[in-house]
Amino acid sequence: MSGFPSSLDNLIDRFASLPGVGRKSAQRLAFHVLSLPDEEAFAFADAISEAKRSIHRCPVCQNLTDDEQCAICTSAKRDQSTICVVAQPRDVLSFERSREYNGVYHVLHGVLSPMNHVGPDDICIKELVARVSAGGVSEVIMATNPDTEGDTTAMYLSRLLKPFEVKVTRLAYGIPVGSNLEFTDEATLTRALSGRIEM
Amino acid sequence: MSGFPSSLDNLIDRFASLPGVGRKSAQRLAFHVLSLPDEEAFAFADAISEAKRSIHRCPVCQNLTDDEQCAICTSAKRDQSTICVVAQPRDVLSFERSREYNGVYHVLHGVLSPMNHVGPDDICIKELVARVSAGGVSEVIMATNPDTEGDTTAMYLSRLLKPFEVKVTRLAYGIPVGSNLEFTDEATLTRALSGRIEM
Numbered sequence: 102m103s104g105f106p107s108s109l110d111n112l113i114d115r116f117a118s119l120p121g122v123g124r125k126s127a128q129r130l131a132f133h134v135l136s137l138p139d140e141e142a143f144a145f146a147d148a149i150s151e152a153k154r155s156i157h158r159c160p161v162c163q164n165l166t167d168d169e170q171c172a173i174c175t176s177a178k179r180d181q182s183t184i185c186v187v188a189q190p191r192d193v194l195s196f197e198r199s200r201e202y203n204g205v206y207h208v209l210h211g212v213l214s215p216m217n218h219v220g221p222d223d224i225c226i227k228e229l230v231a232r233v234s235a236g237g238v239s240e241v242i243m244a245t246n247p248d249t250e251g252d253t254t255a256m257y258l259s260r261l262l263k264p265f266e267v268k269v270t271r272l273a274y275g276i277p278v279g280s281n282l283e284f285t286d287e288a289t290l291t292r293a294l295s296g297r298i299e300m
Numbered sequence: 301m302s303g304f305p306s307s308l309d310n311l312i313d314r315f316a317s318l319p320g321v322g323r324k325s326a327q328r329l330a331f332h333v334l335s336l337p338d339e340e341a342f343a344f345a346d347a348i349s350e351a352k353r354s355i356h357r358c359p360v361c362q363n364l365t366d367d368e369q370c371a372i373c374t375s376a377k378r379d380q381s382t383i384c385v386v387a388q389p390r391d392v393l394s395f396e397r398s399r400e401y402n403g404v405y406h407v408l409h410g411v412l413s414p415m416n417h418v419g420p421d422d423i424c425i426k427e428l429v430a431r432v433s434a435g436g437v438s439e440v441i442m443a444t445n446p447d448t449e450g451d452t453t454a455m456y457l458s459r460l461l462k463p464f465e466v467k468v469t470r471l472a473y474g475i476p477v478g479s480n481l482e483f484t485d486e487a488t489l490t491r492a493l494s495g496r497i498e499m
Contacts, residue, residue, distance in 0.1 A: 106366035
């Protein structure tokens, strides 16, 4: 018993269930929402319901969309023969911000992780294989994170796609632009060395 | 343009408007909500609407309640002649957790702050004066935070309540229990010295 009304307790619980939000922060957020004008608080509630109701996965690339297919898959300006494979919808955002990539995406919604009981059937791998086997794809770029699980997933997928004779590439990993050799960790340096290119 | 569906953008905007939540965190929270099962996501939305709809201020102490009056003001076990004045509803929670205080509260919903244009009419001061002037109150404990604004508010209130010949006290401020003199700042030490009591 916190001494708060139960509906406030319930709201605090909801906020506390969000990732990275502790009990104290949840309280602060709940009090903030209560202090909002009525229409803004209700708009917040509606934003949650509305997003949940309208957003689903694009049947082609599995990215989130509120249309039948996502804007990237239906765009005539995008190169449909190059597929960039990412783990999460937010990774698509990172690429789009760079404005350098003109192909399409495939969102796995996770990476292989035996530790967390995530196997090939738990992420959108069969959808990727179906896209590649349907033909018209010249290159698949593996853009999962450069960590153990991301690397494993990329390796697994590249073997899976081998029979289709499609070019499978992996993002270059090395020293970040603007960074400093002194503060670059050994793993990154090793990657930068092994991935060195001729000048 | 983020490349996300507009309802997702809207949800991210809502989360980003919360205090202490940046753009990246807002994205993470929005994706988390989308990944919840339908019933949990809608329950979150309902928790906001429901809290906003049902919670209002107790007409006596101004604390948040979903009843006509709050549970503390209506409790026969609480000493109605001692009023502890706090800035925020969450401060009531802190006192209740200590299980040491048996009086009632008065929540100001803010402190005097000329810098932020908060004057005596912007916080629940006239409600406190009305309670005290109605009689039956023997002591008013000022429990605003020990900072400039909290001190100013306590000082202002104590002068305002002088005509009613009620005992006005202030919480003792000093070295926290379990703390260490070495790491106690000068302001706290000064307070601890000036507030010393005979053994």
